[in-house]
Amino acid sequence: MALATTRALVLQSFPYSETSKVLRLYTLEHGLRSVMAKGALRPKSRYGGVLEPFTEGTATFYLKEGRDLHTLSGFDLVRSRQGLGRSLVGFAGASLLAEIVMRTGTEEPHPALYETLVQAWDVVAAAEGPARALAASLAGAWSLVVLLGFEPQAGACVVCGREVEDDEPVRFDAHAGGVACTLCRPAGRVLDPVSRAELRRLLLGEVPEGGVARPRTQGALLRAFLEAQLSQERPFRSLELFLESVATVPPGRGGGEDGAGDDARGGADAGAGLA
Template sequence: MKEEVEGIILKETPYSETSKVLQILTKKYGLVSAIAKGASSIKSNLRSLTIPFLYAKFELIYKEGKLSILTGGNIIKLYGEGKSDLKLYAYMSYLCDLSYNVLKENNDKEIFDILKSSLDKLSEKLDYEVIKNIVEFKYLNYLGIEPNFNICHKCHMVKDFYAIDGKIGGFVCHDCFKNERLITPNLLKKMKRFQEVNISEITEIKLTDEEKKLISEFLREYYETFSAVYLNSIKFLDMFKS
């Protein structure tokens, strides 16, 4: 039975000579794999519905746990401005890739709203790196590896925070401190806010360049150490770091 499902295309891969397989993050079912038969053909009316970062109401024959079939749809918005802004495109590409990998581990429907609101904020030109970091913080919960910000990760005691290290999983107290990055109570508050904030409600970002760098490096080390999520897109993103 055909139904209309709101979703965002995370990936598209060629299938046979003329078709494509889409990975669509839907509001209703989470991640859905769907075949768009004949979509590579210039004459196909599905062609315009098979572009990465496309947000649309897709008409699908949904098959749980199997390949669904795309039959049509209505475009709501194409994120990414047709690749004209390469840096924006790289961040969107990374976030879609990351979302896909998180969904493979935990097909939680809440991820749709996180990704959609982050793509909206990137389109509004809010700080790309900070939006990416907020999403990365949120996804740690869905990966089941949320950092524990309540204890020192060396002595495992509840103490005042002094420094931070992604490789050991969080904070280090003054007594255990060796060469980790120093952190202020104010920055700690901001990092906790990253986990809680509703992305769609963000209107401005107040972080110093140093704070941004510290959070960014912490998350990268944390993902590399504790998550099996491996992403080539992050390497593409590195080209745009100043």
């Protein structure tokens, strides 16, 4: 059994007993790990209540390969990101980012994944207002998807390979991995040129200054893709909360209302039906 010390992000935290917690950590040097923080729930705990989701610190734990649960020995706080808990949109978005990493991370170190999550959380935490927080959450989620090798094709038809024109409506085929021209996919919900251009910016990690033009459309696209490509037949628990928060965000500058009848749930269902 070795004593490991590494930078770590708290992805999830839940009680294990009356006095202890179990944490899901994503660490810089040891990948995704589960640790038990004994005594963390005691009033005078040495952890001081810092072991909450989105916290970043230096974790020390007893690492025994082959075990699923390790024992936390210490945690030195670097950044708490407590502000994320004061915004429904920010909290929901940061939770979804954490769940994507929990779903896809392994025990092998992946420094780029660690740093991408750190940057995404920081941008969401610094966002002023729900529109900006939503845009930052969407850009962060797509940045993780791209880094993991699941980038959807948004510039050319996934069926025939033809580059689609900037002003050309398309379909979004989540299972095939991107957009399809209307000749190859004659049926299905149309993805308008504005939303496709916006998706391409989000895939590059760009956060629109005034928010996304059609929040519910972008939420639907992300949901459809995550469920088709990364869900592994297990729904993302944080996705519903995220989509509920999308319903509270007005269209960004230059945008218009999403499609008629699209509420947070209806827009998400429509997104799943884009394929």
